[in-house]
Amino acid sequence: MSAGGVSGQARALKVLAGFLSSNRVPQAILFHGPAGVGKALAAGEFAAALLCEKPPRGGVRGCGACAPCAAFAGGRHPDFIRVDAAYQACLRQEELAKQKSLRIGTVREARRAMETSAILGGRKVAVVEDAEGLEIEAANALLKILEEPPPNAVWILTSSRRDRLPKTVLSRCAAVAFAPLDEETVERILAEQGVGSEDAAAAAKDAGGSAGRALELSRxxxxxxxxxxxxxxxxxxxxxxxxxxxxxxxxxxxxxxxxxxxxxxxxxxxxxxxxxxxxxxxxxxxxxxxxxxxxxxxxxxxxxxxxxxxxx
Ligand SMILES: [Zn+2]
The missing domain is CATH 1.20.272 (Zinc Finger, Delta Prime; domain 3)
Incomplete structure (x- = not known):
């Protein structure tokens, strides 16, 4: 099973498809699992589905045809925020390389944006990537948000170090587990990225189920x-x-x-x-x-x- 480029994560995608088809989407969801297995990609696909006017049933993606899908694909959906180092660098008007951790001001700014009403009339979605990188004050600020989110807001956290997140934050999130990928899947992903088959096979063998690490190895x-x-x-x-x-x-x-x-x-x-x-x-x-x-x-x-x- 794959959706919009997410490979080898059938179980996680099934859980997410279940949220969508039952229309019972938790307001705080944690995607956790090893680095480089597709959590961020899946968060993007899931966000697109949450914002889409008519997401195809049984899948985890937008229809690709409605106005919100077009806005999302163009990187200009007004009700979507990706809270990451690039977002923080933009807010602080600093270099990207300087953003070592996510700060409280960044979380507060995201909160303000998430509390306004949805411009396109649907949900508002925020993805907090590598949430273990939140400073403790930032994690506490996020906790306050997750305790009482506005009704149409969905927060998706991703983390490869769940053990580094405060238990109070974990307890607020519905956890969706992402597994290490099998070697065949890693090889296929590398081939799609233009890596030659011999290099892809060697890197896949030593990447411990992480396509991200295998790509680093080969590059x-x-x-x-x-x-x-x-x-x-x-x-x-x-x-x-x-x-x-x-x-x-x-x-x-x-x-x-x-x-x-x-x-x-x-x-x-x-x-x-x-x-x-x-x-x-x-x-x-x-x-x-x-x-x-x-x-x-x-x-x-x-x-x-x-x-x-x-x-x-
Ligand atoms: Zn759509």
Whole structure:
């Protein structure tokens, strides 16, 4: 089952289609699940269906023909807001790169917009992407909104870190779970994005069910030589990009790929459980230190050495 580009999420789409066809749409819904599996895409499709005058029954999308659908497709529906870093950058008239978290002022502004009556006469819909990025004051402001939303307002939150959302916010939301994608689906999504079949298959294998991560892997140069042992740990570390942001992203991908390879190696009986879990623990800690600004080259070097030690 797929709807408007959302693939491999039959269960989640069925729940959403059920909300639409029964006309019982919760006013606060949380799409949760791993990063890069289609939550934001599904939130857009669901929002389009909520705003459409005659959404096709049984699906999760707009009709594509009515005035609200045309406005939505053109990115100019007056009753829809996507509350994300770009929205905040626009409100604050700041650079996009500066928006590290969603602030209380951003949530309040979205609230004001959501409290006005619908310009096209239907619902008003807000999508809060990566809601774990809300600062605590912003999350509390959102909670107040979710406690008493105006009757025609629907708030859709997406998160790949549900554990980082306040329980009070979680308790207000109807949760819809998004699952990791199977490899075949990830490969197909990559092919649709123009990735060659060999690269798509390699990236899908190591992406842990995340099409977003697989795309990153294939676009940024995948550290396959690092895993296969063709590159030494020092070479792998030196091959990281020259600027810090890209080196950090590549290092994150390298750590993820090393963890996947350790899992595979344990499952296939090539590495004993104790060795694999010790190395996985060290690599996880290295991931934390990467987020705490430790040099990505040092992190990759140490992680590669750990993985080699476990495999030997
Ligand atoms: Zn429509």
């Amino acid at each position: 940024r140069g995948y550290p396959r030589a690092l895993i296969s042992g063709a590159a030494s740990p020092a070479e792998a570390s030196e091959s990281l990009g020259p600027d810090l942001p890209s080196a950090r992203t590549q290092a994150e991908l390298a750590l993820f790929a090393l963890r996947q390879e350790l899992w595979r190696s344990w499952k296939e009986g090539r590495t004993p459980l104790a060795e694999a879990s010790r190395a996985l623990g060290v690599i996880r800690e290295l991931g934390e230190s990467l987020r705490a600004n430790v040099d990505p080259k040092a992190v990759v070097l140490l992680a590669c050495l750990e993985a080699r030690k476990a495999a030997s």
